[in-house]
Amino acid sequence: MKINVNGSDHEVTVPDDTPLLWVLRDVLGLTGTKFGCGMALCGACTVHIDGAQARSCVTPLSAVVGKKITTIEGLSADPSHPVQRAWAELEVVQCGYCQPGQIMSAAALLKVNPHPTDADIDAALSGNICRCGTYVRIRAAVHRAAELSRTAAV
Amino acid sequence: MTKEKRDDPPLETTRRDFIKIASTAGAGLVLGIFFPPGRSRAAPAAAAAIAGNGAFAPSAFLRIDGQGVIAFIVPKVEMGQGTYTSIPMLLAEELEVDLASVRIEHSPPNDALFRDPLLGEQVTGGSLAIRAFWEPMRRAGATARTMLVTAAATRWEVPASSCRAEKGRVVHPETGRTLAYGELAAEAASLPVPEQVALKDPKDFKLIGTPAKRTDSLDKIRGRTVFGIDVRLPQLRYAAVAASPVYGGRLQSVDEAAALAVDGVSEILRTQDSVAVVATDTWTAKKGLKALSPTWDDGPHASFSSESLDAAMAAARPNPALTAQKIGAPEELLARSRKTISASYRLPFLCHTAMEPLNCTVQIDASGCDIWTGSQVPARARDGAARLLGLPPENVRLHNQYLGGGFGRRLEIDYVTQAVALAQRAKGPIKFTWSREEDVQHDLLRPYFHNYLAAVLDDNGMPAAWSHRLIGSSVMARWFPGYFKDGVDLDAVHGATNLPYTIPNFVMEYLPFEPPMPTGNWRGVGPSHNIYVVESFIDELAAAAGKDPLAYRLALLDKEPRVKAVLELAAENAGWSRPMQPRRSGVRTGRGLSVMREFGAYLAQVVEVSVADDGEVTIDRVVCAVDCGQIVNPDTVIAQIQGGAVYGASAVLWGEITFKAGRVQQSNFHDARVMRINECPRIDVHLVKSGEAPGGIGEPGTAGLFPAVTNAIFAATGVRIRDLPIRPQLLQRA
Numbered sequence: 001m002k003i004n005v006n007g008s009d010h011e012v013t014v015p016d017d018t019p020l021l022w023v024l025r026d027v028l029g030l031t032g033t034k035f036g037c038g039m040a041l042c043g044a045c046t047v048h049i050d051g052a053q054a055r056s057c058v059t060p061l062s063a064v065v066g067k068k069i070t071t072i073e074g075l076s077a078d079p080s081h082p083v084q085r086a087w088a089e090l091e092v093v094q095c096g097y098c099q100p101g102q103i104m105s106a107a108a109l110l111k112v113n114p115h116p117t118d119a120d121i122d123a124a125l126s127g128n129i130c131r132c133g134t135y136v137r138i139r140a141a142v143h144r145a146a147e148l149s150r151t152a153a154v
Numbered sequence: 155m156t157k158e159k160r161d162d163p164p165l166e167t168t169r170r171d172f173i174k175i176a177s178t179a180g181a182g183l184v185l186g187i188f189f190p191p192g193r194s195r196a197a198p199a200a201a202a203a204i205a206g207n208g209a210f211a212p213s214a215f216l217r218i219d220g221q222g223v224i225a226f227i228v229p230k231v232e233m234g235q236g237t238y239t240s241i242p243m244l245l246a247e248e249l250e251v252d253l254a255s256v257r258i259e260h261s262p263p264n265d266a267l268f269r270d271p272l273l274g275e276q277v278t279g280g281s282l283a284i285r286a287f288w289e290p291m292r293r294a295g296a297t298a299r300t301m302l303v304t305a306a307a308t309r310w311e312v313p314a315s316s317c318r319a320e321k322g323r324v325v326h327p328e329t330g331r332t333l334a335y336g337e338l339a340a341e342a343a344s345l346p347v348p349e350q351v352a353l354k355d356p357k358d359f360k361l362i363g364t365p366a367k368r369t370d371s372l373d374k375i376r377g378r379t380v381f382g383i384d385v386r387l388p389q390l391r392y393a394a395v396a397a398s399p400v401y402g403g404r405l406q407s408v409d410e411a412a413a414l415a416v417d418g419v420s421e422i423l424r425t426q427d428s429v430a431v432v433a434t435d436t437w438t439a440k441k442g443l444k445a446l447s448p449t450w451d452d453g454p455h456a457s458f459s460s461e462s463l464d465a466a467m468a469a470a471r472p473n474p475a476l477t478a479q480k481i482g483a484p485e486e487l488l489a490r491s492r493k494t495i496s497a498s499y500r501l502p503f504l505c506h507t508a509m510e511p512l513n514c515t516v517q518i519d520a521s522g523c524d525i526w527t528g529s530q531v532p533a534r535a536r537d538g539a540a541r542l543l544g545l546p547p548e549n550v551r552l553h554n555q556y557l558g559g560g561f562g563r564r565l566e567i568d569y570v571t572q573a574v575a576l577a578q579r580a581k582g583p584i585k586f587t588w589s590r591e592e593d594v595q596h597d598l599l600r601p602y603f604h605n606y607l608a609a610v611l612d613d614n615g616m617p618a619a620w621s622h623r624l625i626g627s628s629v630m631a632r633w634f635p636g637y638f639k640d641g642v643d644l645d646a647v648h649g650a651t652n653l654p655y656t657i658p659n660f661v662m663e664y665l666p667f668e669p670p671m672p673t674g675n676w677r678g679v680g681p682s683h684n685i686y687v688v689e690s691f692i693d694e695l696a697a698a699a700g701k702d703p704l705a706y707r708l709a710l711l712d713k714e715p716r717v718k719a720v721l722e723l724a725a726e727n728a729g730w731s732r733p734m735q736p737r738r739s740g741v742r743t744g745r746g747l748s749v750m751r752e753f754g755a756y757l758a759q760v761v762e763v764s765v766a767d768d769g770e771v772t773i774d775r776v777v778c779a780v781d782c783g784q785i786v787n788p789d790t791v792i793a794q795i796q797g798g799a800v801y802g803a804s805a806v807l808w809g810e811i812t813f814k815a816g817r818v819q820q821s822n823f824h825d826a827r828v829m830r831i832n833e834c835p836r837i838d839v840h841l842v843k844s845g846e847a848p849g850g851i852g853e854p855g856t857a858g859l860f861p862a863v864t865n866a867i868f869a870a871t872g873v874r875i876r877d878l879p880i881r882p883q884l885l886q887r888a
Contacts, residue, residue: 015417018437026392031384032377032556035436037511041823044509054847068368072377079375087375091367091789094797095234096374097381097509097558122832129823130561131235133800135834137793144555 003064005030006074012061020064021045021056024071031101032072036129043128046101046108047071053108055127072100075107082152083107086145094132102128106142110149116142169309196457198279209872210339212301213294214267214349215245222336222642224249224322225257229268229287230278230531232370233560234797235852236790237283239368241291243786249352250319251335258369259865263533263547268793274636278530279565279675279814281307281753281850282347284786288848289353296351306333326440356784356845365789371558382528382555383513387583390515391420394439395586396448397428397572397596400816401671403453403841405429413446422446423576427452430576435570436587452816455670460602460812464500467604467625467667475623475665480653481721482659487610487619495698496608497691500877501626501683502813504600504676507826510558512594517583521576522549524583528557530564538567539574559612565633566598594826595818598674599811601627615699619659622650622687628666638880649857650688654751655710671721677801681752686806686878689748689861691717694874703865704730714751716781719759720842721749723779727840728760737764742887744870748862754849755782759799761836761862765870769882773803773835773863781842782849783829791851798855799837804828806860810879 001016002009005028010079012027024030024047033056036044040055048070049055049063075081079088083106086092102125109116109124116124122141130138209219217225228246232238238258246253261268261276268276270286299319306324307314310331317324323332356362373379383385398404413431418438423430431442431551488494517525520690522545529535536552543550573586588596603626612618637644642664651662676682698705704725711718724730725747734743740767749758762775778795783790808827812819820826844868864875872883 012434014438016436022435022437025384026437029386030377031380031386034381034509035383035511035587039821039822039824040588042509079372081330084375088367088371091365091371091793093234093368093371093374094236094793095232095509095557095559096370096379099374100377103375112453126830126832129509129828129830130826131507131561131801132799133803133829133834134793135800135829135831136796136837 001062001065003061003069004067005069006071014061016062017060019057020047020059020069023061024056028071030071030073034097035100036101036102040130042098042128043105044098044101046104046110046128049072049103051108051111053105072104081107082148083110083141083145085148086141090137090141090144092134092137093140094134098128098130098132102130102138106138106145109142110146114146116146143146171476182784183479203576207459208340208343208524209226210301210343210508212298212342214261214264215291215294216249216298218298218335218339220336220339222334223257224251224255225259227259227261229261229270229276230283231260231554231557231560232529233530233557233564235794236298236368236787237278238370239366239674241283241287242369243361243366244287244291244827247359248292249299251322252364253369255322255359256369262554263536263552265533276531276533277565279562280679280718281755281852281854283850284848285754285850292353293351295826296353297348300348300351301342301345302335302338304345305338305520307340309333309338317674331761335669342873354759356861362786363784363788366787376384380557382515382526383508383510383587383834385515385526385585387515387517387557390585391432391434391581392436393423393430393432393441393576393584393586394436395428395430395572395576395588396443398453399451399595399818400452400455400458401814402455403427404451406449406451408446408448410446413442413719416442416445421580423580425572425575428572428576430586432580432584440589448693456816458670458816460816463602467602469627470665470667471604471623472608473665475663476642478647478664480661481657482619484619484621484659484661487659488608488621491610491619493571494608494610495695496606497694497874497876499605499607500867501603501605501686502809502878503602504805505594505597505798505808505820505826506561506563506676507594507823507828508557508561508563511590512563512569512588514570514584515583515585516573516577518543518574518577522551522572525550525552525570525574526555527552527570528555528559528564529570530562535567535570538571542571543578544711561677562679563597563834565675568596568598590823591821594820594822595813597811598672600676600682601629601667602675603683607687607887609691609695610701612694615697615701617655617657620661622659623660623665624650624663624684625665625667627668629673629675629812631666633675641671645680647684649684649750650680652686654714654749655692655707656713677798678857679855681750685748685750685752685857686860686864689750689858689874690864690874693746693861693865693868697750697868707749709749716756717749717751720756720779720781721747723840723842724758724760724777727779727838728762728775730760734762740824741766742865742870743774744868746862746865746867746869748858748865750796750854750858752857753851753854754847755851755854757795757854757858759858759862761859761866763863763866763870765885767887769885771807771832771863771867771880771882771885772860773807775835776837776859776862777840778838778855779840779842780851780854782842782851783844783846784848785841786848788841791841792853795839795855796837798853799859800829802859803835803863806863806880808879825861847855
C-alpha cells in the first residue's frame with residue numbers, strides 16, 4: 001500500500017486496518033506523532049489529512065490511500081510555521097509530549113479560521129489534552145500565530 | 155518512493171559508544187564535586203571513564219572537549235518542569251557561557267555523582283532541584299571557570315587576575331588576546347581543582363533571574379525530542395503488555411496459538427503476573443494481546459473495593475495513632491468546650507495519567523542489559539533491574555530519556571522491572587508499551603485519606619485549640635523509609651504540621667492504614683491532601699466566627715510576614731475587597747482562597763467559581779501570588795504555578811480512582827477525566843521579588859488549588875465540600 005506523508009510516497013506492507021498512528025511511528029519512524037490513549041480522546045496523535053485535523057490512532061491505513069498526510073515533522077522544514085513560531089515565542093511547552101498534537105490542531109484551525117476567538121480556539125482544541133496544563137499559553141499562542149499568519153499574508 | 159525506517163541512533167547509543175572509547179583512552183582530570191576534598195579520589199575511575207579523551211571535566215556536570223563542545227550533564231531529569239534550562243542556567247552563569255551554546259545531556263544512573271544532596275540519591279521530585287543545586291551547580295561553574303582562566307593566564311604568562319571569562323572565552327583585555335574554552339580544555343584538565351572559589355554576587359547575575367528560553371523547546375515544537383516511547387533501535391520489536399488486573403493476582407491461562415496466528419506476532423513472554431505479546435509493531439502486538447485472551451487468578455485481594463477500604467478505615471478511627479506535633483494542651487480544651495467545631499474530610503485515590511503512557515525498551519544479551527526509558531530515579535531503576543537479573547550494576551546500562559510528564563509516577567520502577575523480567579529469555583531489543591488502560595489500572599496511586607478535625611474558638615472567634623487526625627497509607631514506608639522522625643512518616647503529615655497560623659494548643663496525629671496495593675507519590679505529595687484539609691478547616695472556622703476568610707487568616711499570621719505578603723498580594727490582584735462581578739444571571743458565583751508555606755515557597759491562590767443550577771462547577775479564574783525566594787527563571791515559575799493549578803483543578807473536580815472486585819474501575823480519559831482547554835480558567839501569577847534562599851515551585855500550585863476551589867464553592871452556595879472530588883449533585887440548587 002502506498003501512502004503519501006509529508007510530500008513523499010512510502011510503500012508500507014502492514015494490514016490496511018492498521019491505524020495510521022502506528023504506521024507513522026513504528027514503520028516510518030516518524031515518532032513526532034504521539035500515542036496517548038488509542039481512543040481519540042486525547043489528541044496526541046493529531047495529524048492533517050488533506051489539510052484537515054485527524055486523529056491518527058483511529059484512522060485506518062485504508063482511509064488515507066490517495067490522500068496527503070502531514071505530520072508535525074512536515075509542518076515546516078525548520079520550525080517556521082506561524083504556530084511553531086508562536087509556540088516558541090510564548091514558551092508554551094513543558095514536557096512537550098502533547099504539543100505536536102496541539103500544534104497540528106492549531107494549524108488546522110488557522111487554515112479554516114484565520115481570526116479565531118477564544119471560543120473558537122476552545123472548541124478546536126478541546127480534543128487535545130495537556131497534563132502539564134499549558135492551556136493558558138496555548139490560547140495566547142494561537143492568537144499570536146493568527147497574528148503572525150496575517151502579518152505574513154500582507 | 156522510499157521504503158524506510160529511520161536510522162538516526164538515539165542520543166544515548168552515541169553516548170554509550172563515547173564511554174567505551176573514553177574508558178580506553180587516558181583519563182582527564184575528573185572530580186565528583188559532592189565529595190569533600192579529602193574524598194575526591196574515591197570515585198576517579200568511574201568519573202574518568204565519562205570524561206576521558208583529553209576533555210576537561212572538573213565535575214560530573216560539565217565536559218568541554220578540544221573541539222569546543224560544551225556539554226552539561228544534568229543531575230535532574232526533564233519532565234516539563236524546566237530543569238534542563240534552570241539547572242544549566244546556574245552552571246552557565248558562573249561558567250560564563252551562553253545557554254544556546256551548550257549541549258544538554260541526560261545524566262546516566264550514578265548516585266555517587268548525580269545524587270540530590272538533600273535526598274542522598276539521584277532523584278527528580280519533591281520540588282527540590284533548585285534548592286538542591288543552587289549552590290553546588292554554581293560552584294561547579296565557578297570552579298571550571300577559574301581553572302580555564304588559570305590555564306589561559308599560564309599560557310599567556312600573565313596574572314590570572316588580569317584575565318576574565320566571557321561567553322565561552324578567556325580574555326586578556328590589556329593585550330586583546332582571547333582563547334576559546336575548547337582551546338584551553340587539555341591544559342585546564344591538567345590543573346589541580348581549587349577547593350575554594352568565589353561565587354558571583356547576585357547583583358552581578360546576567361542570566362539567573364531572567365526568563366531565558368528553554369533549551370528543549372525547539373525540538374519539542376518540531377516533534378524531534380526523543381521520549382522513552384520514541385526510542386528506536388536496529389531490529390527493535392514491539393510488545394503489548396497486560397498485568398494482573400487485581401493486585402497480587404496471577405496469570406492463569408493464555409491462548410498462545412491464537413496470538414501467534416496473528417501475522418507479525420513473534421513471541422509470547424510471561425512472568426507470574428504479566429504477559430506480553432511481541433510483534434513487528436505496536437498495533438500488531440496489541441492485536442496479538444487481544445487474541446491471547448489472558449485469564450487471571452485474582453488472588454487474595456479479589457474482593458477489595460473502595461467501599462470495603464472506606465469502612466475499614468472508618469472502623470480504625472479510634473485506634474492509637476502517632477503524634478506528629480503537639481503544642482500546649484489541646485485535648486483538655488476540646489474536652490472542656492461545649493462548642494467544638496468539627497469536620498471530617500475524605501480524599502480519594504488519585505491517578506497520575508501523564509500524557510506519555512508507561513513504556514520501557516530492554517535488550518538483554520551477553521554483555522548485560524540495556525534499558526531505555528524515562529525515569530525520575532534512573533539509578534534505582536538500574537539497580538532494580540540488576541537485582542532482578544542477578545547482574546552487577548555496572549553491567550546494566552539505563553539510558554534516561556525525556557519524560558512525557560512525571561508527576562511522581564516515574565519515581566517508581568515497576569514498569570522497568572516488569573519489562574526486564576518479561577524480556578529475560580528474549581533476544582534483541584523489545585519496546586514494551588503500556589496501553590492507556592494499563593497505565594490507569596496499574597498506577598501507584600496517591601492514597602485515600604480520612605481526616606478528622608476539631609477546634610475550639612476563643613471569645614474573639616480565633617482558634618484556641620486544633621486537633622487533626624489523619625488516617626491513610628504511608629507512601630514513605632515503602633518508597634523512602636529514611637524519611638521518618640520519631641516513628642512518623644514526615645511526608646504523610648507534610649502540610650498538616652508546622653502550620654503558619656498561630657494556634658496555642660495544637661495536635662496532629664497520624665494513623666498509618668495500608669490498602670493491599672502499594673501507593674505512590676503524586677504531585678504535591680503530603681501537601682496535596684493536607685493543604686486541602688487545613689485550608690478548608692480554617693475557612694470553616696472563619697465562617698463559624700462570622701469573619702471574612704482573608705481577614706481571619708491574616709490575623710493568625712503575625713509571625714509569618716512572607717505568608718501574609720503573598721496572601722495580601724493575591725487578594726489585592728483578585729479584587730477580594732470588591733464584590734464579585736455577576737456572571738450569567740442565575741448562576742451562583744463565589745470566591746475562595748488558600749495559602750501555603752511548603753517546599754520553601756509561599757503561595758496564595760484566589761479562585762472564582764460559577765456553580766450552575768445542576769451543580770456543575772466551572773473554575774473561572776485563578777489568581778496566584780508566589781514568593782519562592784531568589785528566582786532562577788521567572789518564566790518557568792509562572793508556567794509551573796499555572797500548570798500545577800491545572801493539574802490540581804482536574805483532580806478537585808473529577809479526580810477519583812475507585813475499586814470494585816479488586817479492580818480499578820476507570821480505564822481511559824473518558825472516565826479518568828482531566829481538564830481540557832475549554833474548561834481551563836484564566837490563571838494569573840504574581841511573583842514576589844526576593845533575595846531569600848530559593849524555594850521549590852513544581853508542586854505548590856497543585857496543592858493550594860484544591861481548597862481555594864472548595865472554599866469558593868462554599869462562598870457561592872453555602873455548601874461545604876468535605877469529600878472529593880466535587881459532586882455536582884450536592885450543589886444542585888434546591
